[in-house]
Amino acid sequence: MATFSTNEFRGGLKVMLDGDPCSIIENEFVKPGKGQAFNRVKLRNLKTGRVIERTFKSGETLEGADVVDTEMQYLYNDGEQWHFMVPESFEQYAADTNTVGDAKKWLKEQDVCIVTLYNGTPISVTPPNFVELTIVETDPGIRGDTSGGGGKPATLDTGAVVRVPLFVQTGEVIKVDTRTGEYVSRVK
Amino acid sequence: MMAEWRPSCPLAALETRAGLLATIRRFFAARNVLEVETPLLCRAGVTDPNLHPFTTVLRRPGGAESDRLYLQTSPEFAMKRLLAAGSGSIYQICKAFRNEEAGRHHNPEFTLLEWYRVGFDLAQLIDEIDALLGEICRDDLNLESSERLSYRELFREYVGVDPLLASFRELAECSKAQGLPEAEALCGDNRSLWLDLLFSHLVQPRLGRGRVTFVYDFPAFLPSLARIKLGDPLVVERVEIFLGGLELGNGFYELADAIEQEERFDRDLVVRRENGLPLPAKDERLLAALRSGLPDCSGIALGIDRLLMIMMRAESIDNVLAFPTARA
Numbered sequence: 201m202a203t204f205s206t207n208e209f210r211g212g213l214k215v216m217l218d219g220d221p222c223s224i225i226e227n228e229f230v231k232p233g234k235g236q237a238f239n240r241v242k243l244r245n246l247k248t249g250r251v252i253e254r255t256f257k258s259g260e261t262l263e264g265a266d267v268v269d270t271e272m273q274y275l276y277n278d279g280e281q282w283h284f285m286v287p288e289s290f291e292q293y294a295a296d297t298n299t300v301g302d303a304k305k306w307l308k309e310q311d312v313c314i315v316t317l318y319n320g321t322p323i324s325v326t327p328p329n330f331v332e333l334t335i336v337e338t339d340p341g342i343r344g345d346t347s348g349g350g351g352k353p354a355t356l357d358t359g360a361v362v363r364v365p366l367f368v369q370t371g372e373v374i375k376v377d378t379r380t381g382e383y384v385s386r387v388k
Numbered sequence: 389m390m391a392e393w394r395p396s397c398p399l400a401a402l403e404t405r406a407g408l409l410a411t412i413r414r415f416f417a418a419r420n421v422l423e424v425e426t427p428l429l430c431r432a433g434v435t436d437p438n439l440h441p442f443t444t445v446l447r448r449p450g451g452a453e454s455d456r457l458y459l460q461t462s463p464e465f466a467m468k469r470l471l472a473a474g475s476g477s478i479y480q481i482c483k484a485f486r487n488e489e490a491g492r493h494h495n496p497e498f499t500l501l502e503w504y505r506v507g508f509d510l511a512q513l514i515d516e517i518d519a520l521l522g523e524i525c526r527d528d529l530n531l532e533s534s535e536r537l538s539y540r541e542l543f544r545e546y547v548g549v550d551p552l553l554a555s556f557r558e559l560a561e562c563s564k565a566q567g568l569p570e571a572e573a574l575c576g577d578n579r580s581l582w583l584d585l586l587f588s589h590l591v592q593p594r595l596g597r598g599r600v601t602f603v604y605d606f607p608a609f610l611p612s613l614a615r616i617k618l619g620d621p622l623v624v625e626r627v628e629i630f631l632g633g634l635e636l637g638n639g640f641y642e643l644a645d646a647i648e649q650e651e652r653f654d655r656d657l658v659v660r661r662e663n664g665l666p667l668p669a670k671d672e673r674l675l676a677a678l679r680s681g682l683p684d685c686s687g688i689a690l691g692i693d694r695l696l697m698i699m700m701r702a703e704s705i706d707n708v709l710a711f712p713t714a715r716a
Binding site for chain 2: 229230232234235236237240253254256
């Protein structure tokens with residue numbers, strides 16, 4: 201794997217830090233007029249999702265991480281493992297509940313999502329930004345309400361609970377933004 | 389890249405810069421300080437191991453013979469030669485160049501205001517810097533009167549240990565407690581490195597908040613061209629200026645002793661050799677000037693681009709430069 205020097209650290213670069221693959225978020229050059237140059241770097245640990253800050257001497261290097269984001273189709277959950285497939289090659293990968301993390305409440309079979317592979321093994325799953333899911337349960341709305349001031353909770357077919365306007369009913373399909381967990385619109 | 393021919397700063401920044409330069413020139417004209425120019429292309433490089441100069445090659449007409457030349461990292465040496473020649477108090481507004489420095493607060497080419505006051509000690513120079521900054525931005529930024537604090541007291545307050553006396557173990561422990569566990573592996577038993585790291589990460593961001601902060605009495609083992617303080621050989625007569633968490637400038641009660649100056653060059657060169665850095669020749673013309681006699685004086689360099697960043701509340705130096713190096 202290639203090594204990268206602090207001056208090559210840019211947002212999105214994947215590097216190894218303390219044995220874990222990390223993605224660089226920010227890199228700030230710090231240098232006193234008379235003194236050593238440093239780089240104050242913000243990174244996200246791709247295994248834990250935690251953000252860390254670390255200072256390096258300018259010119260220090262880190263090894264690149266063998267991390268690739270791959271588009272895969274979510275196939276099914278067998279109770280323990282979540283199974284994904286690369287549509288072009290039919291290659292299949294399995295991830296445990298921990299790895300799937302929060303993405304699990306947005307994943308519907310056949311949907312295409314991003315699976316992050318580290319040394320060929322899934323370490324995280326990112327759902328599509330928008331998903332279309334069916335409401336399986338919500339209180340009947342009040343008549344005449346059009347957009348809904350407060351809204352009400354609705355349970356979706358994946359188990360996720362989102363706030364929806366009062367006029368939206370059980371059985372309807374809605375569009376949700378998975379980054380915020382918010383209702384976007386009804387789907388006709 | 390679309391629109392890269394355009395300046396990266398708003399056009400208003402050009403006016404603010406022009407106004408700032410006019411204020412500076414008025415300020416020094418009223419005080420009878422002479423504006424001078426010295427070469428940007430220099431024959432001698434700097435020895436400071438933390439500075440990386442740009443180099444170029446001088447060719448005679450026809451292209452045959454050649455000499456290595458440096459783009460200056462600061463006009464300090466040339467201005468001291470003028471002082472030794474009897475110029476009296478002088479100032480200069482010029483470009484300086486430092487390779488391997490780029491970021492939100494650094495551009496490899498930047499503008500310095502550097503001035504020297506014959507007969508001034510450090511306290512008098514600080515008074516004058518204070519007066520200049522007052523004219524430039526006290527009202528616009530609504531600044532309170534400035535504060536003057538020693539390096540050691542600030543370090544003790546914000547880092548929690550004495551910068552000169554703390555053991556490496558103590559430095560490691562307090563940096564761990566302050567969220568810098570990597571410091572120990574980074575700095576080891578290099579005290580200059582420890583101090584650079586802890587001061588820049590833990591102290592500097594808190595300085596110059598709502599007022600100018602002058603930090604004085606710097607540890608003597610940090611590189612500088614300042615005199616050792618009379619009665620306290622552990623510190624030098626050096627001041628740094630901070631505003632809004634940014635380092636604006638560095639001033640000294642200038643070292644005039646040619647022998648000590650040469651020793652400092654030699655020490656720098658030892659560090660350079662250890663680190664595999666280029667070994668520039670010592671500036672013999674500066675040493676000769678010091679031997680002939682530098683008048684008692686204090687001098688300071690201020691970063692004009694950073695001052696503009698503060699005046700314009702800019703997040704990045706690119707917002708005050710017409711064409712930063714990336715689009716020069």
